[in-house]
Amino acid sequence: MSIDPRTPVVVGVGQAAERIDDADYRGMSPVELAAAATEAALADTGADAARIATAIDAVVATRAFENSIPKAPAPLGKSNNFPRSVARLIGADPARAVLDKVGGQGPQKLLTEFAGEIVAGTADVVLLCGSDATSTLRHFAGAENKPDFTETIDGQLEDRGYGLEDFIEHYTVIHGLTGAPVQYGLLENARRARLGLGTADYLQAMAELFAPMTKIAAKNPFSASPVERSIDELATISSSNRMICDPYPRLLVARDQVNQGAAVLLMSVEAARRLGVPENRWVYLHGHADMREQRLLERPDLSSYPAAVVATTEALAMAGIGFDDVAAMDLYSCFPVPVFNICDAFGLTADDPRGLTLTGGLPFFGGAGNNYSMHAIAEAVAAARSVPGQFALVGANGGMQSKYSVGVYSSTPVAWTADRSSELQAGLDAGPTVAVTEHADGPATIETYSVRYDWETRTGIIIGRLDADGSRFLATTEDDDLVALLSDGEPLGTAITVRALDYGNRCSLR
Incomplete structure (x- = not known):
């Protein structure tokens, strides 16, 4: 031609x-x-x-x-x-x-x-x-x-x-969304919620998705980490595969x-x-x-x-x-x-x-x-x-x-x-959007979440829905019982109470 x-x-x-x-x-x-x-x-x-x-x-x-x-x-x-x-x-x-x-x-x-x-x-x-x-x-x-x-x-x-205004805003930053892992953790757990999978099954699925990639990385002369890894290695939490932000251990996040x-x-x-x-x-x-x-x-x-x-x-x-x-x-x-x-x-x-x-x-x-x-x-x-x-x-x-x-x-x-x-x-x-309440107060439920293990105090990051009108909000928590549930239990859909403070929203179990 x-x-x-x-x-x-x-x-x-x-x-x-x-x-x-x-x-x-x-x-x-x-x-x-x-x-x-x-x-x-x-x-x-x-x-x-x-x-x-x-x-x-x-x-x-x-x-x-x-x-x-x-x-x-x-x-x-x-x-x-x-x-x-x-x-x-x-x-x-x-x-x-x-x-x-x-x-x-x-x-x-x-x-x-x-x-x-x-x-x-x-x-x-x-x-x-x-x-x-x-x-x-x-x-x-x-x-x-x-x-x-x-x-x-x-x-x-x-x-x-820089164009950072396309990705971050004051409201997200004051609620701990200051790095990629925690923000993607929120999206990842939202997908887990949609599929109805437990945390162990979802971790296994993530490891199964990424394990084949390690075989390609192992053969690439330009790889930063040319090591083939098994599904079990990617899915097992250990000193060399520590938790970064829920649901991600180190080997499932981008290597910088x-x-x-x-x-x-x-x-x-x-x-x-x-x-x-x-x-x-x-x-x-x-x-x-x-x-x-x-x-x-x-x-x-x-x-x-x-x-x-x-x-x-x-x-x-x-x-x-x-x-x-x-x-x-x-x-x-x-x-x-x-x-x-x-x-x-x-x-x-x-x-x-x-x-x-x-x-x-x-x-x-x-x-x-x-x-x-x-x-x-x-x-x-x-x-x-x-x-x-x-x-x-x-x-x-x-x-x-x-x-x-x-x-x-x-x-x-x-x-x-x-x-x-x-x-x-x-x-x-032109598609539909969800209403957001930046200063949230009252009974609510957890829509999705992550946990920051990289902070001095283990902190939960929550996207929730207010019971009153279904609007969405961000909140953080250091409440021992709620953080324990976020880290080791099944918090999706859990009833919480959120309070609007001068420095952001905080929540606890109801």
Whole structure:
């Protein structure tokens, strides 16, 4: 078929990683990791790497860990212009540098966005990159002789801001929702409530979902934890698998101790031909969609993820395929519930012979912050090339099941098509919502819950419903009897009393 010269194609992907216990460990900075991944992506094109580097007109970066929270400390220093620091190391001088917002959906969303810019003619050769070096940052934080990653570099930067307002708000923060595990714990237990499963059975199901991922992580040279683990090991609470936030032991949550970088080179067909990239390196985006969820506490069903289902359905429809036609996939696995929700919607099982991850999953391969799905895209492109014509799918999740971006990849040429995300989003936005009472007082019941084991005082976090009007509220508790029930019993549907105080809602057993 004749392809429009403005059609976007992925022509190169690369990954880089190091572990502190590696014999050749270098203590690479986030910039160096991203640059190493970019050098691998340039080599992956099969063309003149230096020539392509000088042709890059946009470098677009995800936010590294130390640049994802306002005024967060950077114990080893950081670059003031991450994308241009990466560009400098690879010999590029792009007209445009972009630093994206926080969000795990970012890599796939950015690829779709800049593919559209290539079609529109506002970009031609785009580098997408990112990294995290949290393991190195923590390793050297207290050392006397530590490296200095500080860099000041001049040049334009389009800093899109942190975007944290999409994920957190004052009301949630004062009630202990200050980290991902506790918030996902609320969603996970809501799903358990919907299914009517006991805590032991649900823990077993989570372990069964994630155990196959460890086999893939064990074989991936870029994995932060390349260890195959059994279902029993994942489900057994122990000193090495302690509880983090109910219902999660350590091995079932995203691993943030990583040193990883990944990069993707995207360009027009016209540029690929001009720069001599062989057509057997070209991979096309056949389907794509980006959707966002309702405000956390207003969602009618805390256990489900309609935005992810709609995005996945749209991307598959654009590609003209069903899930049975997907040969390889990576479903964002920061915690079990986002994976479960795609499995529930599309009839997938934990032992799907295709596997539910291409990398090994965030708890085992590593949860490289906002950049994890760049690794997934790299693996998806490799899978699409490995068998010409087969399809690989990436599902990227951000926030608290807040945003979901999907891409469907294949080496089969296809014309660029715009998705219907805006139209579909309007439908989601118009859906029903649950009323929220921020200052809650009176008799109520527990809708879902988590327990913070990471605080000095074990604390219960509760989403409840007021008996008076069914409105939803947040509350915390340090009440011994209620915390014991939350930790060791079955609290779902339990009657409680909630009181509104100046510093938030507090609850106890009725």
